[in-house]
Amino acid sequence: MTETQTQLSSPSRERPRIAALDIVRGFALCGILLVNLPPMFGLGVDGGALHFYRFYQDFVQNRFFPIFSFLFGIGFGLMWLNARDCSPRPRLALLRRFAFLGILGGLHQLLQPGEALLPYALAGIVVLLPATWIADRWRNVTISSLGIVLLIAGVATGGGMAVIPGLFLLGFAIGGSGLLRTVLSRPGRVAITGALTLAITIVGFVATDYLTRQINGWINAGLGLTMALTYIVVVLLLLRTPAEAVLRPVFAPLGRMALSNYIGATLILVAVRMAMPDLARFDDHGGYVAGLLICVAIIIVQIIVSTLWLRRFGQGPLEKLWRLVTWGRAKLSAMHRNQRREQPSALTSSRE
Template sequence: MRTETDDPADTSASTETSRRPPRRTRKRIATLDVIRGIALCGIMIVNLPPLFSLSSLDASGAVEPFYAFEQDFVQNRFFPIFSLLFGIGFGIMWNSAAARSARPRLALLRRFAFLGVLGVLHSFLQPGEALLPYAIVAIVVLLPSTWIPARALAATTSGLGALLLAAGVWQGGGIAVIPGLFLLGFAIGHTDFVPRALRHPVWLALTAVVSAGISVLGFALTDFNARQLHVELSAGLGITMALCLVTIVMLLMLTPVRVLLQAVFAPLGRMALSNYLGATLLIVAAKAIEPDLGQFDDHGGYLAGLVICAGIIVIQVIISALWLRFFGQGPLERLWRLVTWGRTGQRS
């Protein structure tokens, strides 16, 4: 992977640059890209039913089985992963922020403001989009947390993050879990926890087993109606199932399966912002062509929706892999970096 260096043509900042600590070369963590790509696929499945106005009931008035499956195994399962990864990315970025800008907090404020603008525009196509809430929480929660003394940063953000996550689960999940997961992710990214965790597969396996056991127990002791009525149950199971999935993927990335996972999902994850917005555009285009998916199957259009999602994923995997081969970064990712750091933050 190419290293990030200052632009030698930017002589106006040469004095400030010379005073900054040398920038550490950061290698991408392929496991995070893979997990992010998988999370994007799940989020797409969550977003498709509301965009197509698919009903939760079948013709007889009973709960549509595909809807029930989506609620139990997709809704509130992938969004927490994506939120945690956002915090991890911020933590990793903060470790080198002072070397990339003389005023790193201002640079990150620009970063989040740009994300908020994208969120506002995106909301016209997808009212339940996540970028605007992410931007707001990042500005209100993540940026102020950077003033915590470095010695106490990890302990403080992880402790406060755990409390806020518990509160978010109690409120039913959704955007309520963002602050807690952002802070937990900040602590994980700041301490380089992910690379260290990958060196301890036994602990990863134990975490996967425990989280899977809690999830299975939760389903065994409740039924679908109870999980829908008591949203905190569904939100809590979403966290444990998300943790189980993350640890399983991390373990698989230590096996020969890594090659396949990295080839399919890493390009999606590396272009997460471009693909997240691109998926909405493709879904909206599909809706414009055929707004009624219910005519294609006997499951209220959910099966046709899954086919559409699979098609979009294949398209984005191919386009992302080709784009990264020639350009190294996604189009919106490159623009986002430019807005954040200016020319000195661009790849050489």
Template sequence: MRRLPSLDILRGFALCGILFANAPAILRLDPIRDDAVDPVLRWLEFGVYHRFFPLFSLLFGIGFALMWRSARERARSPRVVMLRRVLAIGALGAVHQLLQPGEALLPYAIVALALLLPATFLPDRWAAPVTGALGAMLTVAAAFAANGLLLVPGLFLLGFAAGSAGLPQRLEVGDKRVVMFVLLGLVPAAVAALIWQAADAEAGVIAGLVMAAVYGCVVLLAVCTRPDSAVGRVLTALGRTALTNYLTATGIIIAARFFATPLGIEPTAPGAWGRTLALCVLILAAQAAVSLWWLGRFAQGPVEWLLRRVSWAGMSVSAPTVPTVPVDAAATATASTTASPQVAFGANARPTVSTVRAVPVTPDSGANDGRAERYSR
């Protein structure tokens, strides 16, 4: 099963947005300046918050389904492989909580244990319809309850249904005009949702879902049709190393706290919000450069490699192992893990005057296809 470039590109795109959502929360920026809400926060409310974690959650469900299919083909105990992966993600999340309380790797693992692992017991012909229907009901209920965190179970199941039905593979080779028609239908819905959010902050979760769908369609049309473009290569690299980049970004931002005064990002400093966004741009640029360099030498990011080793350690394989993807072919055969995360990157701790509860986000820690890849030169 070949890697799917569109999944990595979407994950890399979501990773970029999640950093902008989480950085102000990690730095504990004050949302009020001169008795008014900082205009940068307003931009984040309408362009970033609740817009990217739905993509991560959906991708996590898709990645879980694709890895489950691969584990069934290769391992004599496929559920043990999936259980190890989920527990490893939970362990990473527990450690990450020490640096960023409210992060989502741990919640992702809990939801995966409660819903995705049991879903693997469904007969093949019922897996997609049952998880799809349940996921849709849970997602709608969470959206109207204005609780972003509750979106995760439904989106996980919707992603699992899509992966079980083979929709990512069909979209990869199918006619992108379908995506264009979907986008045309979403644009008026997005305009209406943004107007609704402007009048009622609790509509932010619904607006976020609609905007996430718009963002996804735009990326599929503008970038995924040309994965070898400069933007496509950068987003692919970020997506393939999403879990590594998510964790390291937290460390970088926490380290920046020690230089908050010279950087001008103290919680109450004038212009702190704008400089924080500039810091995020620099972090993403550095991560893109390092990811491209790393993937030119290794098949996976270091944390992704560790996660795979833990998942497959000691597993007896019932089918021939798929050969390692050559490094020089990685650009044309890509796909990977998490997150959000929201569930994901601690956005639930972000400072805001909105009544909507923000949700942390993490990169999908699953795999696009479950292929075994070596972490070697």
């Protein structure tokens, strides 16, 4: 039995985090950092930046944001299963969770206009919470169908924030059912899915040119989704190889502290921008090379800090505060007592 299978079959009083999700989330967080850097520093297409800008648009922009949105929906589905067991008023607890995220996102907007936390909170309240009232018998089919419709509509309108509701609902359907664990235990099906999305992506790039993809937003948005799913599949398959020994210690700490690292990266970028407002003067490629080096340095620092922090505290600072707001101090104390009675499996990390 593989480590992933051991994790998936391990019984526990509270459902443990799935380490693969933390790793994929950490991987996506690195991509989000690359997405956020150019607009924060005003990097464009002047001078030798054209090729870097086109690469950024084709392989980075709108490629990692869907991963985060999809994982957010999955996380909500998993949390809903726990919330019903842990709280007599689970929807109120989750409403507090979204409210905290909205406040944090509103403050974050002051530093990074166009950030995702505030839209996530609003979509969670408007789309995810109402979906919990659908009867269990019909919920997964209903929200999956609605999620597909909303996702198609989001792509048709050019993608971006418009794909959030559809991805949230599809993620909720997967996280709130046993499908996630079934998928992770069947790498063959995961590989087939990745092959299909990769084929669609390649056809899309061969059949269009850069200007066509940028003018027709629905093409770029559709390719963003297929590339995002391909990235997810590649990471999941690599976790079945010896590469897991590298991916796990690198990306899992980032993923477990995703909220703290997301906000922390913005604070670091703002500080760097104050010290070096014009990155273009550091290289001949419009500042993209200097920006890439800054991102790599931030990621390395966050990997080290996250690893050390989790060894000492078990949760990131914002994650801990978010959890406290969601459940309250008394409920958290009871949950901690339950955790101390359990023996976690090899791939089990801290609880949601």
